[in-house]
Amino acid sequence: MSETVLATRGLRKNFGSLVVAGDINIELPRGARHALIGPNGAGKTTLINMLTGMLQPDAGQIMLEGADVTGLKPAARVHRGLVRTFQINTLFPRLCAIEAVTLAICEREGHARNWWRRLPVYRDAVDEAYAILASLQLGADCTRVTRELAYGQQRLLEISLALAAKPRVLLLDEPAAGVPRSESSALFQAIAGLPADITVFFIEHDMDIVFKFASRIIVLVGGRVLVEGAPSEIAADQRVREVYLGHGKHG
Amino acid sequence: MAAVLPPQAAPHEFLRARTRWHPLEIVFWLSTLLPFVVVPEYLQLASQIAIAALFAISLDLILGYAGIVSIGHAAYFGLGAYTAGILSKHGIGEPVVLLVLGAIVAGVVGYASSFIIARFRHLALIMITLGICLMFYEAANLAGWLTGGADGLQGIKIGPLAGTFKFDLYGKTAYSYSLIVLFLCFLLARRLTHSPFGLSLRGIRENAVRMPAIGAPSDAHIRKVYTIAAAIAGIAGAVLAQTTSTVSLEVLGFQRSADVLVMLIMGGAGKLYGGILGSIVYMVARDQFSGINPQYWYFWIGLMMVLVVMYLPNGLLGGLEKLTARWRRSPT
Ligand SMILES: Nc1ncnc2c1ncn2[C@@H]1O[C@H](COP(=O)(O)OP(=O)(O)OP(=O)(O)O)[C@@H](O)[C@H]1O
Ligand SMILES: [Mg+2]
Numbered sequence: 001m002s003e004t005v006l007a008t009r010g011l012r013k014n015f016g017s018l019v020v021a022g023d024i025n026i027e028l029p030r031g032a033r034h035a036l037i038g039p040n041g042a043g044k045t046t047l048i049n050m051l052t053g054m055l056q057p058d059a060g061q062i063m064l065e066g067a068d069v070t071g072l073k074p075a076a077r078v079h080r081g082l083v084r085t086f087q088i089n090t091l092f093p094r095l096c097a098i099e100a101v102t103l104a105i106c107e108r109e110g111h112a113r114n115w116w117r118r119l120p121v122y123r124d125a126v127d128e129a130y131a132i133l134a135s136l137q138l139g140a141d142c143t144r145v146t147r148e149l150a151y152g153q154q155r156l157l158e159i160s161l162a163l164a165a166k167p168r169v170l171l172l173d174e175p176a177a178g179v180p181r182s183e184s185s186a187l188f189q190a191i192a193g194l195p196a197d198i199t200v201f202f203i204e205h206d207m208d209i210v211f212k213f214a215s216r217i218i219v220l221v222g223g224r225v226l227v228e229g230a231p232s233e234i235a236a237d238q239r240v241r242e243v244y245l246g247h248g249k250h251g
Numbered sequence: 252m253a254a255v256l257p258p259q260a261a262p263h264e265f266l267r268a269r270t271r272w273h274p275l276e277i278v279f280w281l282s283t284l285l286p287f288v289v290v291p292e293y294l295q296l297a298s299q300i301a302i303a304a305l306f307a308i309s310l311d312l313i314l315g316y317a318g319i320v321s322i323g324h325a326a327y328f329g330l331g332a333y334t335a336g337i338l339s340k341h342g343i344g345e346p347v348v349l350l351v352l353g354a355i356v357a358g359v360v361g362y363a364s365s366f367i368i369a370r371f372r373h374l375a376l377i378m379i380t381l382g383i384c385l386m387f388y389e390a391a392n393l394a395g396w397l398t399g400g401a402d403g404l405q406g407i408k409i410g411p412l413a414g415t416f417k418f419d420l421y422g423k424t425a426y427s428y429s430l431i432v433l434f435l436c437f438l439l440a441r442r443l444t445h446s447p448f449g450l451s452l453r454g455i456r457e458n459a460v461r462m463p464a465i466g467a468p469s470d471a472h473i474r475k476v477y478t479i480a481a482a483i484a485g486i487a488g489a490v491l492a493q494t495t496s497t498v499s500l501e502v503l504g505f506q507r508s509a510d511v512l513v514m515l516i517m518g519g520a521g522k523l524y525g526g527i528l529g530s531i532v533y534m535v536a537r538d539q540f541s542g543i544n545p546q547y548w549y550f551w552i553g554l555m556m557v558l559v560v561m562y563l564p565n566g567l568l569g570g571l572e573k574l575t576a577r578w579r580r581s582p583t
Contacts, residue, residue, distance in 0.1 A: 052464065078466030090464070092457035095450075098262040103454050104465040106447040112467065115448035115475070120267040122447060130262050139258055143265045165465050 004063075005030045005199045006051070006082065006169050011060035013046060019223040020046045021057065026218060026225065028169065031196050035214035036203045037234075039243060043223040044203045045087055048171050052084045053077050064169070081168030085158045087177055087203070093147040097138055097157055100146060101129035104164035132160050136190055152183050159191070170194070172202035176209070188213050211235065219243070270445040279524070283430055287423070294422030300534045301429035302491050307515045307526030308433075308440050309483035314512075315520030316444060317476050318456030319368065320376045322508050323384030324484055326364075327357040329503030330387065331485030336404045336498035337397060344410030346428065346493050353489030354482040361481020365474040372459065381505070388503040403499035407492065418494060425494035432490050436483050440523055443479070452476055456521075513552070517559050519566025528568050 006028040013021035020043040028034055036044050049055035051062055053074040062070045069077055092100045105125040106112045120126065133142045136156040141149060146157060159175060175191065176184035188209055191200060204210050210217060210231070217234045219226040221243050227234065234240055286297040306328055313319040331353035343349055364383055371379060391398045399405050411417045416424045443449050454462055455469050462469045492498045501507065510533070518529020536555065540548035563570040 054463075074463040075466045075468055078464065083466075084464055086461075086464075090458060090461045092454055092461065094457055095453060096265075098265065099450060100454075102266075103447075103450045103467075107451065107465055107467040111447040112451040112472070113448060113475075115443045115446045115479075117447070118270045118442070118445045119447055119450055120263060120270060123263065125447075126262055126266060127259065130259050134258070142262050161461070161465055 002029045002031065004028065005032075005065055006201070007063045008051070009061040009063065011047070011050060011062070012058045013043075013050060013055065013223075014058060021050065021060075022223045024060070024220075024223075024225060026228075028199050028201055030199055032199045032201065033192070033213060033215045034201050035210045035217045036201060036220060037205070037207075037210055037217060038220035038226075042220045044220055045173055046223075047220070048084055048173050048203070051171060052082060078165050081166070082171070083162045083165045083167035083169070084171040085162045085173055085175055087173040089154050089158060091146050091154060091157055091161070094145060096143050096145055097133055097149065097153075097160070098126070098129055098142040100157065101132055101160050101164045102126055104161050105129055108165055129164065132163050133157075136160050137186075152179050152187075155179050155187065156190075159187075163194075167198060169199040169201070172200065174203050174205065176204065176206070181206070184209060185212075276524075280434065283434075286426065291421065291423075294426040296422075296534065296538055298422050298425040298429040298494050299491075300530050301426065301433045302487050302494070303511065303514060303530040303534055304527040305429075305433045305436055305490070306484055306487040306511050307518070307530050308437060308523055309480045309487065310511050310515050311520055311523055311526045312440060312443065312452075312476055312480045312483070314515065315522065315525070316449065316456060317452040317473060318372075318459075319473060319477065320373065321380040322377055322505075322512060323380035323382070324480075324511055325503055325505070325507035326380075326384040326387045327361055327481040327484035328488035328491075328507060328511075329384075329391065330357040330360055331488030332492040332498045332502040333391065333398055333404070333488075334485070335489035335492040336407045339407050339409055339492075340404075344408060345414075346409060346412050349409075349493060350432070350486055350489045353485045353492075355485075357485020357488070358478050358482030361484075362474065362478040364481075365477035368477050369470040369473040381508070384503065384505070384508055388500060388505075391500055391503055398498075398500075401500060403497060407496045407498065409493045409496060418496070422494075429490050429494060432486060436486060437523065437527075440483070443476075444523065448472065448475070453521075513556060517556060517566055519563075519568035519570075522568055525566050525568040529566065532567060 004027045008024050008026050011021050011024040024047060038044055046055065050057045053072055061068055064077065064080055064082055069080065102125050105128055106122060109125060111122055111125060130139065130142060133139050136159060138153060138156055138160060141153060146154065149157065155175060162170060176187050179187060184206065192213055194200065214231060217231055218228045219234060219240050226239060226243065227237055286294055310321065310324050313321060334353040334356040335349040338349055338352055367379055368376065392400055409418055412424055412428055418424045451467060451472050454467065455472060459469060488502055514529035514533045515526045517533065519525025536552065537548060540551050559567065
């Protein structure tokens with residue numbers, strides 16, 4: 001297996017007496033397409049919050065490209081290529097799609113400090129923003145205000161914003177949450193089409209999609225990794241079946 | 252119809268159109284010259300309005316664009332006013348030099364406070380900004396030897412503008428001066444809001460959680476805009492001190508912080524012209540109402556505030572924009 005890009009060592013987090021992360025050790029190799037699954041409240045989003053620095057773990061370490069980033073601020077991790085999307089839309093409601101993505105690119109390129117030159121002067125940034133939006137079928141609607149976009153388009157904009165930061169590791173928290181099944185597979189098609197050297201770690205409840213797009217699956221239950229393996233192993237695992245059947249989820 | 256653009260040209264054209272001067276803007280700025288000929292007896296009021304508008308623009312940069320709530324913005328206005336007033340007593344008579352010094356003092360204090368401001372939001376900010384302003388008010392009150400305390404600063408001596416134009420009783424020089432300063436600061440603010448930095452400010456206002464997730468240093472952005480806004484507020488204060496030759500504690504008062512907030516929100520935050528429009532409406536209304544009924548004029552302002560917020564969530568300017576949009580859409 002190729003080198004590890006993102007890893008955790010003994011990650012722990014409690015909310016009061018609730019264990020949301022109990023000694024989590026994961027490793028993501030470069031170019032991975034790994035899925036994180038688990039019942040509601042398993043601690044999946046919490047894990048992403050800790051990986052990206054939005055939540056400080058009680059104990060443990062997060063290693064990005066061999067460096068300990070546990071103490072780094074979220075923005076500093078983004079600069080190192082660790083980028084996320086949100087389960088619940090976390091967008092800029094009154095910015096147009098093109099403005100929002102250009103904003104992310106300007107921040108990445110360090111243009112955002114400039115308060116004298118006009119935005120359209122940064123042609124490359126605007127071109128790149130448009131290319132990202134077009135690659136996610138948002139090209140025609142790029143001048144529309146975010147809050148007026150259809151919900152499915154807003155989910156695509158979630159991903160566009162993350163891509164604008166040029167991720168090396170992309171953490172997707174239920175990118176298709178709330179999107180009808182017919183659309184969600186197109187969305188994952190776009191994710192599957194990302195450059196092969198980007199490491200993708202995604203949370204998804206729809207097992208059909210998980211089995212189709214993930215090369216490896218980590219199952220999280222009660223803040224602990226229950227099992228990790230290839231899709232075929234997970235599909236055959238008795239414990240996973242129990243957890244999912246017990247929660248009335250896809251078996 | 253214009254020629255059909257290739258799709259990747261559309262966003263460029265869209266963004267460029269936003270930074271372009273609208274004919275109405277030019278009409279507006281030309282009409283600011285009208286008071287000289289139409290109502291020459293009101294030039295002092297016109298000058299006060301220009302100062303209020305400049306103060307409102309400085310608040311708009313932090314509140315309207317970056318979403319930083321402040322009900323203590325008079326702190327910087329007052330610092331600028333006292334700086335210009337006090338230094339003029341000590342031999343610095345040149346108005347433009349005093350203006351720059353007022354901006355520097357207010358900007359430096361703004362920069363120092365910005366380290367606290369950047370760490371908080373919403374309700375906490377209301378308390379902090381108010382607290383800072385109250386402290387300056389009482390400090391100015393206590394330091395009577397320097398500020399004149401409750402009696403106000405005595406003996407302000409402002410030299411003629413550019414060595415030629417004296418500040419006269421009718422306000423001709425005063426209004427010319429206030430208007431020029433307003434226009435120059437407006438140009439600066441306009442550039443700022445159309446820049447990548449301005450876009451980042453709107454990003455902070457729209458979603459402070461997402462900003463770090465795209466790698467944006469929100470705190471640094473906030474510190475920067477807060478410093479700039481404080482400096483501009485300081486300029487507004489300095490212009491007031493120079494054009495009226497008086498500085499009293501009122502420049503640091505809660506009333507002044509509240510008034511500018513009302514002007515901005517009533518006019519429409521987040522569009523620069525909203526603060527200007529709000530200042531015009533508010534100051535003219537105050538002049539008229541208080542002429543009729545000095546005790547109760549806040550009743551009418553109160554009513555106006557409630558009605559505007561109820562029916563025009565984006566302020567008077569937002570209402571006007573909606574109106575013209577509807578008018579344009581309807582077939583002629
Ligand atoms: N800030 C918080 N304070 C206290 N409890 C929290 C907090 N955030 C999350 N929790 C709790 O921690 C548990 C794990 O939450 P988390 O959001 O990580 O679950 P999840 O696996 O993402 O679930 P879902 O599939 O519903 O998105 C839940 O029981 C949740 O209620
Ligand atoms: Mg979740």
